[in-house]
Amino acid sequence: MTDIAALQRLIEPEVKRLGYDLVRVQMIGGTSDPTLQVMAERPDTRQLGISDCEAISRSLSEMLDASDPIEGSYRLEVSSPGIDRPLTRLKDFADWSGHEARITLRDPRGERKQFSGKLEGVAEESVMLTDKSGQEHALPFSEISTAKLVLTDKLINATAPLSTEGAEIIQTQEEDV
Numbered sequence: 001m002t003d004i005a006a007l008q009r010l011i012e013p014e015v016k017r018l019g020y021d022l023v024r025v026q027m028i029g030g031t032s033d034p035t036l037q038v039m040a041e042r043p044d045t046r047q048l049g050i051s052d053c054e055a056i057s058r059s060l061s062e063m064l065d066a067s068d069p070i071e072g073s074y075r076l077e078v079s080s081p082g083i084d085r086p087l088t089r090l091k092d093f094a095d096w097s098g099h100e101a102r103i104t105l106r107d108p109r110g111e112r113k114q115f116s117g118k119l120e121g122v123a124e125e126s127v128m129l130t131d132k133s134g135q136e137h138a139l140p141f142s143e144i145s146t147a148k149l150v151l152t153d154k155l156i157n158a159t160a161p162l163s164t165e166g167a168e169i170i171q172t173q174e175e176d177v
Contacts, residue, residue, distance in 0.1 A: 002027050002070050007036070014063055015040050018056060020048070023081045024088045027074075034074040036064075039081045046095075046159070048080035083159050087147040090122055097121040099158070100150035103129065105143050115139060116150065 008025045015022045015038070023039040040056055041048050057078040064076065087093055087101060096119055103115045117131035126138040127147075149155055 002036075007069060010063075010067065010069060011038060011060060014059055015056060018059055019043075020052065020056060023092075024086055028077075029075075034070075034072065035077050036070065036074050037077045037079070039079055039086070041081060046081075053078045053080070083155060084149045084151045087149065090125070090127075090141050093119055093127045093141075093147070094122045096149055099155050100152050101129065101147055102150055103127065103139060103147040104145045105139065106145045107143065109139075109143075113145075 004025055004027065008022070011025055012022045019042070020040040021043050023041055024037070025039075026037050027034060028037050029035040038056065038060065040052075042052065057076060060078065061076055064070070085092075087096065087103075093101075099119055100117065101119050105113045105115075107113070115129055115131060115137055117129045117137075120128035120130055120136070122128065122141075123138060125141050127141055127144065129137045129139060131137065
């Protein structure tokens, strides 16, 4: 089992040195196809382009090859968090206040583990959320297992790409030849 916290401590300074913020580090794919997934973003735009992914991937590949922190072979995947992004840092909940989110707690609170609704920000170490019925919830950040934004028109408008230049052009491999 790979120590994700140790990997994050190893990876985050390198991602920061390159000028990006680390969003999440996790192993996916199980034993048949182990993949180290690294999500990052530009601090000014919260987005990540292909050239950004390439730069991070090259740098992390060299660093990970040298330190060899993962037993066995694996694939490295560097990506943007996407529109319906995971919320992994307390600041994410404040930054995306006003948007819809789905939050799962580690242990049930009352009879519930899952909460969906509008993010209202952060109060001390708790995430504030108003559910569909209008009930307000203060969910301690330390008790959150997973959280992600819910895809809505408002979110799509808030995360419009910086540039759509070339998006209408599709090039196949046959055209390259």
